[in-house]
Amino acid sequence: MATKAKKALVDVAKLTRAQARVELTRLALELEGHDKRYYQDDAPSVTDAEYDALRQRYNAIEKRFPEFVTSDSPSQKVGAAPSGRFRKVRHSVPMLSLDNAFAEADVIDFVGRITRFLKLPDDKIDFSAEPKIDGLSMSLRYEGGELVTAATRGDGAEGEDVTANIRTLEDVPERLKGRNIPDICEVRGEVYMTKKAFLALNERQKAAGDTIFANPRNSAAGSLRQKDPTITASRPLGFFAYAWGEMSAMPEETQTGMIHWFERCGFKTNPLTRLCRSVEQLIAFHREIEEQRAELDYDIDGVVYKVDRIDWQERLGFVSRTPRWAIAHKFPAERAMTVLRDIEIQVGRTGSFTPVGKLEPVGVGGVIVQNVTLHNEDYIKGIGNKGEVLREGRDIRIGDTVVVQRAGDVIPQVVDVVIDKRPKNAKEFHFPKKCPCELHTDVVREETATGEEGSRARCSGEFACPYQKIEHLKLFVSRRAFDIDGLGEKQLQYFFDEGWVTEPADIFTLPKRNAKLKLEEIEGYGETSVRNLFAAIDSRRKISLERFIYALGMRHVGETTALALARGYGSWDAFHDACLKVTKGDEEAIAEMDALDQIGDTVIKSIADYFGESHNRGIVDRLTKELGEIVDAEKPKSNSAVAGKTVVFTGSLEKMTRDEAKATAERLGAKAAGSVSKKTDYVVAGPGAGSKLAEAQKHGVRVLTEDEWLKLIGE
Numbered sequence: 101m102a103t104k105a106k107k108a109l110v111d112v113a114k115l116t117r118a119q120a121r122v123e124l125t126r127l128a129l130e131l132e133g134h135d136k137r138y139y140q141d142d143a144p145s146v147t148d149a150e151y152d153a154l155r156q157r158y159n160a161i162e163k164r165f166p167e168f169v170t171s172d173s174p175s176q177k178v179g180a181a182p183s184g185r186f187r188k189v190r191h192s193v194p195m196l197s198l199d200n201a202f203a204e205a206d207v208i209d210f211v212g213r214i215t216r217f218l219k220l221p222d223d224k225i226d227f228s229a230e231p232k233i234d235g236l237s238m239s240l241r242y243e244g245g246e247l248v249t250a251a252t253r254g255d256g257a258e259g260e261d262v263t264a265n266i267r268t269l270e271d272v273p274e275r276l277k278g279r280n281i282p283d284i285c286e287v288r289g290e291v292y293m294t295k296k297a298f299l300a301l302n303e304r305q306k307a308a309g310d311t312i313f314a315n316p317r318n319s320a321a322g323s324l325r326q327k328d329p330t331i332t333a334s335r336p337l338g339f340f341a342y343a344w345g346e347m348s349a350m351p352e353e354t355q356t357g358m359i360h361w362f363e364r365c366g367f368k369t370n371p372l373t374r375l376c377r378s379v380e381q382l383i384a385f386h387r388e389i390e391e392q393r394a395e396l397d398y399d400i401d402g403v404v405y406k407v408d409r410i411d412w413q414e415r416l417g418f419v420s421r422t423p424r425w426a427i428a429h430k431f432p433a434e435r436a437m438t439v440l441r442d443i444e445i446q447v448g449r450t451g452s453f454t455p456v457g458k459l460e461p462v463g464v465g466g467v468i469v470q471n472v473t474l475h476n477e478d479y480i481k482g483i484g485n486k487g488e489v490l491r492e493g494r495d496i497r498i499g500d501t502v503v504v505q506r507a508g509d510v511i512p513q514v515v516d517v518v519i520d521k522r523p524k525n526a527k528e529f530h531f532p533k534k535c536p537c538e539l540h541t542d543v544v545r546e547e548t549a550t551g552e553e554g555s556r557a558r559c560s561g562e563f564a565c566p567y568q569k570i571e572h573l574k575l576f577v578s579r580r581a582f583d584i585d586g587l588g589e590k591q592l593q594y595f596f597d598e599g600w601v602t603e604p605a606d607i608f609t610l611p612k613r614n615a616k617l618k619l620e621e622i623e624g625y626g627e628t629s630v631r632n633l634f635a636a637i638d639s640r641r642k643i644s645l646e647r648f649i650y651a652l653g654m655r656h657v658g659e660t661t662a663l664a665l666a667r668g669y670g671s672w673d674a675f676h677d678a679c680l681k682v683t684k685g686d687e688e689a690i691a692e693m694d695a696l697d698q699i700g701d702t703v704i705k706s707i708a709d710y711f712g713e714s715h716n717r718g719i720v721d722r723l724t725k726e727l728g729e730i731v732d733a734e735k736p737k738s739n740s741a742v743a744g745k746t747v748v749f750t751g752s753l754e755k756m757t758r759d760e761a762k763a764t765a766e767r768l769g770a771k772a773a774g775s776v777s778k779k780t781d782y783v784v785a786g787p788g789a790g791s792k793l794a795e796a797q798k799h800g801v802r803v804l805t806e807d808e809w810l811k812l813i814g815e
């Protein structure tokens with residue numbers, strides 16, 4: 101229904117004046133409600149992208165009919181009025197919002213507007229480019245160097261007095277450090293909660309039966325706006341300084357200069373901030389930060405560009421609620437709402453059932469999502485979803501409007517159900533009692549490692565279940581396993597259905613069987629593709645041990661575990677031998693396996709189960725006979741000079757890619773970290789190194805060139 105309503109919207113250009121007035125009134129009310137839920141209650145009911153879309157439409161209509169602009173129209177307002185739970189504080193300099201850019205063209209326009217305004221060639225403007233921290237903004241007033249008030253943004257003019265709560269934050273100094281501190285300093289910035297702290301807090305909240313927060317922003321806001329400051333003190337909140345309000349004197353002349361000044365005063369500032377000198381550099385910064393987004397330990401929803409020279413900021417000034425000299429370049433939304441059309445059961449390689457939600461297609465974070473994992477039966481019922489992300493108290497029904505989230509490489513999932521939009525005929529989903537493989541095997545509830553009945557269902561048909569066979573073959577040829585070019589899922593399914601390939605070894609015997617099979621005669625195949633396929637197959641007769649172990653498809657043995665096993669045993673013979681012993685219950689072999697990093701009971705049990713089946717031993721034996729060589733894995737050199745050290749790579753490396761450098765470091769027993777801290781041992785800096793290098797110098801961390809690093813590790 102929601103999609104229909106959207107389609108029915110009249111093109112802004114075609115709206116009559118009367119229609120515009122009606123829609124503006126309706127949108128204003130709707131936005132006001134969202135603002136209240138978001139800013140006052142810390143509990144939004146729509147995604148930011150949906151909210152932004154409403155706002156954009158509002159602005160577009162108002163732009164066409166400027167006669168409807170009033171002083172209380174949403175385009176003139178910031179945030180929401182203080183909640184009344186706290187004393188009010190009037191800001192001496194208003195706290196405003198930022199204009200948004202979504203596309204690169206918007207950034208080009210932004211720079212163009214500024215150059216025209218200042219009458220400058222654009223390469224003359226420096227910008228401070230900063231990550232846009234998704235927290236809540238805060239104004240800290242210092243008089244005579246002492247913290248006197250801390251206030252939230254509120255509606256921009258008046259905020260809430262949260263001084264007592266703010267005093268519990270480690271990142272907020274009570275007293276500014278350094279000499280010549282202006283008498284009045286209002287330091288502004290963002291209070292945020294790390295993703296890790298957010299997850300841990302939700303765990304504790306859940307255990308105590310308290311509110312669960314939807315995201316780190318809400319949990320930071322909720323934790324800060326507490327009546328009892330001791331509760332705030334128990335919540336790990338951070339603060340980054342990046343702006344200022346009233347200043348009795350300006351210590352610096354640029355935005356970046358001010359940021360460094362804040363550091364000298366004792367504040368934390370964001371280490372990714374960078375000075376950019378052109379539109380290209382701004383856009384490159386946006387791209388670079390977006391790539392790092394998932395790895396950062398705090399949420400960001402875009403980057404902010406600010407004209408660096410403060411005198412120019414002042415000349416540029418403001419347009420209603422936003423400065424003309426800054427813009428937020430947002431990242432594509434990673435959450436969206438859509439309708440759940442159906443639920444299907446997918447049978448995995450190990451027989452486990454995964455319910456997959458079929459969605460009305462929707463764009464999330466730049467990709468179109470049509471399928472979501474619904475994890476298991478309990479997740480759908482909204483019970484006991486251990487550590488998963490679905491909002492507490494929600495069950496999922498077919499026909500529901502759901503909130504879909506995509507984070508980094510993770511498979512999209514449903515994080516919330518909009519109960520208000522649940523249609524009367526929404527259907528509850530009944531989990532099947534039989535496997536769709538028609539062996540009519542009963543479904544068993546999988547046991548967890550601790551022996552409790554788990555929440556996953558599986559087909560008990562094991563090796564006779566065709567679903568499981570084909571899924572194993574798919575894994576076997578996949579990019580991270582044998583990576584066989586020209587043998588995609590479609591071809592594989594075809595060969596499987598014809599009975600030509602039913603287990604991995606069959607792939608390697610295809611070339612010699614082709615006199616009979618005549619693959620080149622299959623429609624759409626042709627001689628060249630067959631020749632290419634066979635070449636691809638032959639090139640994989642030599643395979644690394646870790647890939648080989650992963651490709652066997654044992655339960656609980658993913659890539660990382662496979663790598664750990666490969667490194668632990670070094671050769672296929674040693675590993676295979678150990679597996680057989682473990683299967684027989686050989687105590688010594690079990691203890692040896694258990695001693696390996698990352699290997700525990702679950703994996704050992706799974707290996708024993710796998711090799712305990714003669715059918716599996718047959719698969720492995722037939723396969724190894726067809727292969728040329730299983731290449732030994734390198735054992736990590738724990739006596740290397742960098743074992744146990746933490747290293748950060750920054751700038752561009754010339755002799756290897758960053759991924760390769762990290763892998764080498766890890767192979768030598770070092771830890772490759774993403775950001776510099778006191779605990780960092782080395783920073784390896786190549787050309788173009790920026791803030792991380794500065795951080796290293798600040799913490800007195802040893803900085804090496806790429807060559808010095810290579811020498812250190814003896815390569």
Ligand SMILES: NC(=O)c1ccc[n+]([C@@H]2O[C@H](COP(=O)([O-])OP(=O)(O)OC[C@H]3O[C@@H](n4cnc5c(N)ncnc54)[C@H](O)[C@@H]3O)[C@@H](O)[C@H]2O)c1
Nearest residue numbers: 134135138144146147148151197198230232233237342404
């Ligand atoms: N889902 C909802 O119901 C709902 C309701 C209201 C608002 N929102 C969301 O909140 C945002 C509304 O915009 P807004 O007016 O609060 O502000 P904004 O998020 O668009 O931008 C301004 C804010 O960015 C923050 N910021 C972070 N890092 C910064 C930096 N380096 N420099 C400057 N500012 C920085 C500051 O707190 C500042 O107040 C939108 O993203 C909107 O989607 C959502």
Ligand SMILES: [Zn+2]
Nearest residue numbers: 535537559565
């Ligand atoms: Zn089955």
